[in-house]
Amino acid sequence: LLTCILRPLEVPYRYLFGPGPSNVPPRVLASGSRPIIGHLHPEMYEIMNDIKKGIHYAFQTENNMTIAMSGSGHAAMECAVFNTVEPGESVLIAINGIWGERVAEIAERMGANVHKLVKAPGGHFTNIEIEKVGKHKPVLFFLAHGESSAGLCQPVDGIGDICRKHNCLFLVDTVASLGAAPIFMDKQNIDILYTGSQKALNAPPGTAPISFNDRACHKMFNRKTKPVSYLFDMTHLSNYWGCDGKAVRAYHHTGPVSGFFALRESLAILAEKGLEESWRKHKEVAAYLYRGLEDLGLELFIPDKDLRLPSVTTISIPEGYDWREMLVYIMKHHQMEMTGGLGPSIGMVMRIGLMGYNCEKTNADKALHALADALKNCKKSKA
Numbered sequence: 065l066l067t068c069i070l071r072p073l074e075v076p077y078r079y080l081f082g083p084g085p086s087n088v089p090p091r092v093l094a095s096g097s098r099p100i101i102g103h104l105h106p107e108m109y110e111i112m113n114d115i116k117k118g119i120h121y122a123f124q125t126e127n128n129m130t131i132a133m134s135g136s137g138h139a140a141m142e143c144a145v146f147n148t149v150e151p152g153e154s155v156l157i158a159i160n161g162i163w164g165e166r167v168a169e170i171a172e173r174m175g176a177n178v179h180k181l182v183k184a185p186g187g188h189f190t191n192i193e194i195e196k197v198g199k200h201k202p203v204l205f206f207l208a209h210g211e212s213s214a215g216l217c218q219p220v221d222g223i224g225d226i227c228r229k230h231n232c233l234f235l236v237d238t239v240a241s242l243g244a245a246p247i248f249m250d251k252q253n254i255d256i257l258y259t260g261s262q263k264a265l266n267a268p269p270g271t272a273p274i275s276f277n278d279r280a281c282h283k284m285f286n287r288k289t290k291p292v293s294y295l296f297d298m299t300h301l302s303n304y305w306g307c308d309g310k311a312v313r314a315y316h317h318t319g320p321v322s323g324f325f326a327l328r329e330s331l332a333i334l335a336e337k338g339l340e341e342s343w344r345k346h347k348e349v350a351a352y353l354y355r356g357l358e359d360l361g362l363e364l365f366i367p368d369k370d371l372r373l374p375s376v377t378t379i380s381i382p383e384g385y386d387w388r389e390m391l392v393y394i395m396k397h398h399q400m401e402m403t404g405g406l407g408p409s410i411g412m413v414m415r416i417g418l419m420g421y422n423c424e425k426t427n428a429d430k431a432l433h434a435l436a437d438a439l440k441n442c443k444k445s446k447a
């Protein structure tokens with residue numbers, strides 16, 4: 065009965081060239097294997113303070129209310145919505161792929177009055193379109209900066225000002241874009257920003273930086289009802305992260321100690337490299353990948369290259385091919401993960417992610433070689 069668990073753990077090496085998780089550099093892997101210390105030890109508080117500083121830099125913010133969630137990107141999505149919205153309040157969600165759909169569902173589940181601004185995957189929202197929706201009087205407007213299911217990088221300039229005019233909080237998802245495409249939380253008047261650990265940051269999955277500015281804090285700390293989640297309640301989390309000015313940081317939950325070590329190192333690597341260099345590198349490698357894909361006769365799903373997400377590239381499924389068959393072939397023969405679409409983009413695209421540590425022209429060459437091989441060898445479904 066126990067044979068399987070008694071076998072030694074085996075984990076294959078994979079080229080993680082999909083939309084995440086990405087491969088993790090040895091320094092980050094090593095940091096996660098340090099001895100466990102208590103989640104309330106002074107050394108841990110220092111590490112958490114370092115993480116906060118690293119997030120300040122990565123988000124380009126000075127917000128005091130800056131923490132990392134004990135959980136994946138979804139934990140940050142739920143934390144943002146649960147804390148800033150009360151049941152019955154209106155929210156507006158921009159949907160152009162799966163991430164808007166998810167946030168809309170999260171908001172619906174906690175009893176918000178959800179309005180949707182919908183586009184087909186790959187479409188982007190103009191400020192004029194966003195301006196019109198003040199009529200719903202939303203308390204929160206959600207947008208994905210890096211729409212990883214479609215490979216779109218949504219421009220955000222000016223939207224924070226529109227939200228202020230309508231007395232609405234501006235919530236931005238940068239799980240797939242942080243470190244790969246420029247974002248300036250304070251300068252762009254973004255009220256709540258979150259990301260994930262496992263994409264361009266190259267930490268293991270399971271922690272998620274999030275930051276709230278004063279406008280967001282004012283709304284979330286002056287509510288009539290308690291947030292539906294105890295675990296994600298920012299009253300407690302702000303104390304756990306030493307953001308509430310109280311002398312004592314009390315027990316709330318046991319944070320993922322090793323995950324925080326790894327997150328700290330990944331933020332340190334980004335700070336050492338510099339954001340500008342990281343953005344430049346992602347753009348350069350992505351442009352190199354686009355040329356190679358076009359040389360293979362493949363069509364990029366987002367026609368305007370200025371709107372493409374540098375970390376996750378989407379290609380239209382080549383005519384006559386079964387995308388599942390191609391992905392299985394690439395995994396089997398090249399030990400390489402690429403993926404299909406997600407949510408509304410399923411059947412429309414294949415996705416190639418080269419993020420952070422993986423963002424190198426040599427890796428783009430490996431991905432292109434694997435794709436060329438699949439194009440040659442995968443039987444055409446409609447011959």
Ligand SMILES: Cc1ncc(COP(=O)(O)O)c(C=O)c1O
Pocket residue numbers: 083084136137138139163208210211212213237238239240260269270
């Ligand atoms: C843009 C975006 N938002 C949110 C998420 C959710 O993150 P997680 O899978 O870590 O919960 C992802 C994950 O792929 C993402 O790409």
